[in-house]
Amino acid sequence: MNAVGSRGWDVPADLEKNPATIPGVGGSPSVPVPEDLRKEIEAHMALYPDTRSAALPALAAAQRLHGWCSPEAIDQVACVMGVTPASLDAVATFYDMLYTEPVSPQAHSVYVCTNISCSLRGADELYAAISEQAGDDEALDVRPFECLGACDIAPMASVDGVYVGPLTVDDVPKLLDDIRAGREVLPDKQLVRRPCADPKAGA
Amino acid sequence: MTETLLFDRIDEPGLNTLAVYEARGGYQALRKALKMTPEEVLGELEASNLRGRGGAGFQMGKKVSFLPHGAIEKYLVCNADESEPGTFKDRELMQKTPHLLIEGLVIASYAAGASRSFIYIRGEYSQQADILDEALREARDAGYVGERILGSEHSLSLVVHRGAGAYICGEETGLLDSLEGKRGNPRLKPPFPANQGLYQGPTLINNVETLSTVPAIVRMGGAEYAKIGTEQSTGTKLVSVSGHVQRPGNYEIELGVPSREIIYGLAGGPPEGRKVKCWFPGGSSAPVLTGEDLDIPYDFESMAKAGTMLGSGAIIVVDDSTPILDVALKTAKFYRHESCGKCTPCREGTNWTVKMLERIDRGEATPMDLEIMASVQEHIIGHCLCVLGDAMAMPIGSMIAKFKDEFEAHMEARRTESSPAGELAGAAA
Numbered sequence A: 001m002n003a004v005g006s007r008g009w010d011v012p013a014d015l016e017k018n019p020a021t022i023p024g025v026g027g028s029p030s031v032p033v034p035e036d037l038r039k040e041i042e043a044h045m046a047l048y049p050d051t052r053s054a055a056l057p058a059l060a061a062a063q064r065l066h067g068w069c070s071p072e073a074i075d076q077v078a079c080v081m082g083v084t085p086a087s088l089d090a091v092a093t094f095y096d097m098l099y100t101e102p103v104s105p106q107a108h109s110v111y112v113c114t115n116i117s118c119s120l121r122g123a124d125e126l127y128a129a130i131s132e133q134a135g136d137d138e139a140l141d142v143r144p145f146e147c148l149g150a151c152d153i154a155p156m157a158s159v160d161g162v163y164v165g166p167l168t169v170d171d172v173p174k175l176l177d178d179i180r181a182g183r184e185v186l187p188d189k190q191l192v193r194r195p196c197a198d199p200k201a202g203a
Numbered sequence B: 001m002t003e004t005l006l007f008d009r010i011d012e013p014g015l016n017t018l019a020v021y022e023a024r025g026g027y028q029a030l031r032k033a034l035k036m037t038p039e040e041v042l043g044e045l046e047a048s049n050l051r052g053r054g055g056a057g058f059q060m061g062k063k064v065s066f067l068p069h070g071a072i073e074k075y076l077v078c079n080a081d082e083s084e085p086g087t088f089k090d091r092e093l094m095q096k097t098p099h100l101l102i103e104g105l106v107i108a109s110y111a112a113g114a115s116r117s118f119i120y121i122r123g124e125y126s127q128q129a130d131i132l133d134e135a136l137r138e139a140r141d142a143g144y145v146g147e148r149i150l151g152s153e154h155s156l157s158l159v160v161h162r163g164a165g166a167y168i169c170g171e172e173t174g175l176l177d178s179l180e181g182k183r184g185n186p187r188l189k190p191p192f193p194a195n196q197g198l199y200q201g202p203t204l205i206n207n208v209e210t211l212s213t214v215p216a217i218v219r220m221g222g223a224e225y226a227k228i229g230t231e232q233s234t235g236t237k238l239v240s241v242s243g244h245v246q247r248p249g250n251y252e253i254e255l256g257v258p259s260r261e262i263i264y265g266l267a268g269g270p271p272e273g274r275k276v277k278c279w280f281p282g283g284s285s286a287p288v289l290t291g292e293d294l295d296i297p298y299d300f301e302s303m304a305k306a307g308t309m310l311g312s313g314a315i316i317v318v319d320d321s322t323p324i325l326d327v328a329l330k331t332a333k334f335y336r337h338e339s340c341g342k343c344t345p346c347r348e349g350t351n352w353t354v355k356m357l358e359r360i361d362r363g364e365a366t367p368m369d370l371e372i373m374a375s376v377q378e379h380i381i382g383h384c385l386c387v388l389g390d391a392m393a394m395p396i397g398s399m400i401a402k403f404k405d406e407f408e409a410h411m412e413a414r415r416t417e418s419s420p421a422g423e424l425a426g427a428a429a
């Protein structure tokens, strides 16, 4: 986590380091890239008129494999995309869903919304309970998050992209049990199963 | 009876599939549009007076008409970043009726002469992005997207592009940089995206709800659509209501209804025994209104007249159980977190405002600090590259102006609590 800014602008550059060149280009050593990852990145690159547009999906793919945007992950993406690792580093530090600190590849991501609408309904207590009960379990990567676009189920959380809410502190043990056991999380609290609030929207 | 254009039987099982969507007349508007000339379709959009639903409220037809004509390659980008706190309407549309968006997008690309398009969806919406990808596959197989759509001269490619968590990528030029694979820093305007946007080419950017409204306009005709709502705010609008209300959720309303009808009538108002203290009428970037303002009609012009904005159509209700300082602090912290850091008033101003609010809460501030804080907000407004800085300064400024007494009382209470004299008094009591 950075001191103040969260877009990476206050992270100082390491001036001791030589600027890295594109892996495998101009005499700099290539890096081994797992075949599946290479294929996935190349498929993304093929979708855009400018292949550099694939940076976010490519970094996301590498992160799924490595757990985070580690130097190794960045080098692999740089090698396939033919760009410098630094240009990808600059991208990764900007986005909340790309992690620049170590996370286990097995970890489940738990984003707890602590923005306005959720906090009006108890999100801060919820976040405290989830982080406390998760403890230092490496399998759980718990993060406070800005509005996740689901204030209708406030307070809420996203578990590996699955939105659940409204949550109370009493839901936390079951929530964490479900995640640890690899079960579907709180099926009756999942957003995708929720009908529209507008009575006119019904049949 | 209010018209239901977007939410019409939206919970119908399987509406996210092509079969169900077509069975209820889906893609008929596209067929109709392709029989018209692009100019005629644009004419309907202009006649509808549809205003953008993403935040700025700019007329969609006018924006399309700004694009240069001729054989030059043009882009259409759908803004599905939906990160304005309090806003969750695009999510429900994309999840439940993704083909409506795709149909609207293809029609808009025809009117604009765009041949490549992208839906930039926030990375957190992975379930919705998967649904969109599946719908897109169906639409492609059926010939609604791709080369020579339905045998016409019009071709369009479409890619669903996932973001990675950054509010500023909802700002249209930040979005474009992000889509080009860079940090999502906003660009200086002009040039506007209509002239120089994605890959420096002419680009039309519209919100999910804006594009999802296009099929209804083509179906009904622009003039007919314009009869809904008010003269300057035509049509229906999805409103996301959240916070201290009994029935939070998305509601489709006719623009111009009294705000009370939305907050109390539809969303049920605050819990029993509590009153509305303040509310954001258009996401957290909109200056707050109070419990006195509930009869203001919910439309673009009335909100502007009341000194605030309709924004993304997200109403966040705060009742009298929450101190205004808590609301201000949450708001300011959000913008501090999201500032891209490119310009000083925003980067430093958001950080300074958070620190000052924390000082007030710790009892280390004086009434003069409140005045300085108000003036700092004024100095942020209009002095930034994009409007993210303003988006903090406007609501915070409005809270200081409307709840000055409460801020002062809070400050005073905390000061006496934390001062040695206060501790002594506390110990003596």
Ligand SMILES: Cc1cc2nc3c(=O)[nH]c(=O)nc-3n(C[C@H](O)[C@H](O)[C@H](O)COP(=O)(O)O)c2cc1C
Pocket (backbone or CB within 6 Å): B051, B052, B053, B054, B055, B056, B057, B058, B060, B079, B080, B081, B082, B083, B084, B167, B168, B169, B170, B171, B172, B173, B205, B206, B207, B208, B210, B211, B386, B387, B388, B391
């Ligand atoms: C900081 C900031 C965040 C924004 N976020 C969004 C967003 O999440 N979704 C959106 O549609 N528009 C957002 N906008 C507005 C866009 O810049 C742009 O006006 C809009 O996408 C245009 O589409 P429309 O005319 O259909 O509303 C944002 C603007 C700013 C300044």
Ligand code: SF4
Pocket (backbone or CB within 6 Å): B168, B185, B186, B338, B339, B340, B341, B342, B343, B344, B346, B347, B384, B385, B386, B387, B388, B389, B390
């Ligand atoms: S106003 Fe803020 S978010 Fe916008 S460009 Fe400037 S620093 Fe970045």
Ligand code: FES
Pocket (backbone or CB within 6 Å): A113, A114, A115, A116, A117, A118, A119, A146, A147, A148, A149, A150, A151, A152, A154, A156, B085, B086, B087
């Ligand atoms: S404030 Fe939590 S989802 Fe919007």
